[in-house]
Structure formats: structure tokens, C-alpha cells
Amino acid sequence: MGTTYDLQKMSRRLARYLDEDRYTHTQGVRYTAAAMAMAHGADMMKAQVAGLLHDCAKCIPAKKKLKLCERENIFMSPYEKKNPFMLHAKLGAYLAREKYDVEDEEILSAIVWHTTGRPHMSLLEKIIFIADYIEPNRCKAPNLEDIRRLAFVDLDTCTYRILEDTLDYLKTNPKDIDGMTQDAFNYYRNIYERRELEAEEDE
Ligand code: FE
Ligand code: FE
Numbered sequence: 001m002g003t004t005y006d007l008q009k010m011s012r013r014l015a016r017y018l019d020e021d022r023y024t025h026t027q028g029v030r031y032t033a034a035a036m037a038m039a040h041g042a043d044m045m046k047a048q049v050a051g052l053l054h055d056c057a058k059c060i061p062a063k064k065k066l067k068l069c070e071r072e073n074i075f076m077s078p079y080e081k082k083n084p085f086m087l088h089a090k091l092g093a094y095l096a097r098e099k100y101d102v103e104d105e106e107i108l109s110a111i112v113w114h115t116t117g118r119p120h121m122s123l124l125e126k127i128i129f130i131a132d133y134i135e136p137n138r139c140k141a142p143n144l145e146d147i148r149r150l151a152f153v154d155l156d157t158c159t160y161r162i163l164e165d166t167l168d169y170l171k172t173n174p175k176d177i178d179g180m181t182q183d184a185f186n187y188y189r190n191i192y193e194r195r196e197l198e199a200e201e202d203e
Contacts, residue, residue, distance in 0.1 A: 003104065005049050010100060014052060018059050026055055028135030029128070032151075036127045039152045043124070050110040050128045053100055057091035067090060079178050086178065089115045117163055118181040119187035126155045133162050141165060157195075160188035 007030075015023055030051035037047035060068070062084040069076050069087055072094060080086045093111040096102040110128040113121065117129050133141065134148045141147070142165055150158035163185040170177045 002043060003047060007048055010052050014056060021098055022055055022058055025137050026052055028137045029054060032131040033127050036131055036151055042127055045144055046107050046124055050070040050107045050124060051131055053096045054092060054111050054114045054128055057088040115185035116178050118180055119183050126159055145189045153156050156188060156191050160192045163188055
């Protein structure tokens with residue numbers, strides 16, 4: 001049996017540190033991640049803890065985010081320094097460990113990578129990355145209907161589609177893009193294209 005966590009207590013604590021919308025989103029990610037864990041045979045407890053805590057640092061003001069990272073020697077890329085909101089992922093993992101007593105590396109790394117994704121994600125990393133994007137309170141992203149269905153059928157293709165739409169969206173803003181998102185996209189596009197080829201050969 002794995003570690004059990006007090007999800008109620010965690011939720012009560014989160015309610016103090018998140019604004020109302022963020023709290024609602026957080027619970028949406030928690031239950032979506034739990035449902036995806038059911039569909040894909042992942043650990044439901046870990047999925048819920050990671051879902052609950054993924055944005056636990058989101059409502060810290062930007063300046064304080066930068067300060068905290070400096071104080072705790074958390075590495076900041078030039079992109080993150082320019083866009084401090086990106087730091088909520090790393091800081092979230094830090095707070096999960098220090099304030100919510102989570103030591104499980106699988107959970108912590110799902111929190112670290114939930115915003116950018118990365119190549120070769122673990123099952124739990126993919127679940128949190130996707131659940132964050134599709135939870136029921138989200139409504140703005142394109143192709144959501146398709147992507148939501150894929151989340152319960154094919155995690156790699158689902159990840160690929162999300163990264164593709166994310167990069168398209170980021171390109172419409174004249175901002176630069178976190179290199180990790182591009183790397184993740186290339187990796188999952190590759191998996192997708194290789195599979196398409198194999199399917200053609202089988203015909
Ligand atoms: Fe986030
Ligand atoms: Fe989120």
C-alpha cells in the first residue's frame with residue numbers, strides 16, 4: 001500500500017492560499033486526474049495529490065516568486081526570470097515538499113512539469129499535464145472536445161495535440177516560448193508520426 005494523504009486537510013489549506021477561481025480549477029484537476037488514473041491504471045491517490053497541489057504556488061505575487069527561488073537556490077532560466085508566473089511549477093513542488101509533507105518524487109515531478117511538459121513524461125506527469133488542460137472549468141482552448149476524449153483513450157496523442165495547440169497559441173503572442181515546451185512537442189510529434197507510419201505499413 002502506498003502512502004495515504006489527508007486530501008481534505010490539503011484542500012482546506014489550499015483554500016487559504018488560492019483565490020476562488022484557482023481553487024475551483026484545482027479541484028477540477030484533482031477529479032479529472034483521478035478519473036484519468038482510473039482509465040489508465042495509475043495510482044489514484046498520487047493523481048489526486050498532484051492534482052490538488054500542482055498550482056499551490058500560483059497565487060504568490062511575481063516578486064515573491066523570484067525572491068523565494070533565489071533564497072531556496074531554485075534554478076531559474078532566463079525565460080522564467082522574464083516570465084515569473086512560469087516559476088509556480090517549480091515553487092509548487094518546493095511547497096508541496098516543505099509545507100504539505102509530500103516526499104513522493106513521482107508526485108513532485110508531475111508538479112514541476114505540469115506547465116511546459118517535457119519529453120518522455122511518466123504516466124503521472126502526462127495525467128497532470130493533460131488534466132490541467134481539460135478539467136471541466138476550462139473552456140477557451142480550441143479542439144477541447146477532441147482532446148478531452150483522447151485523454152481517456154491515448155495519452156501520447158493527447159499530449160501531442162495539447163502541445164501543438166499550446167505552441168500555436170504562444171506563437172500568436174509575440175512572446176518567446178519556453179524551450180522545454182518545444183522539446184516536448186518535437187518528442188510527442190515524433191511518437192505520433194512514427195505510429196501513423198506503422199499503421200500505414202500494416203494496412
Ligand atoms: Fe499551473
Ligand atoms: Fe493549473
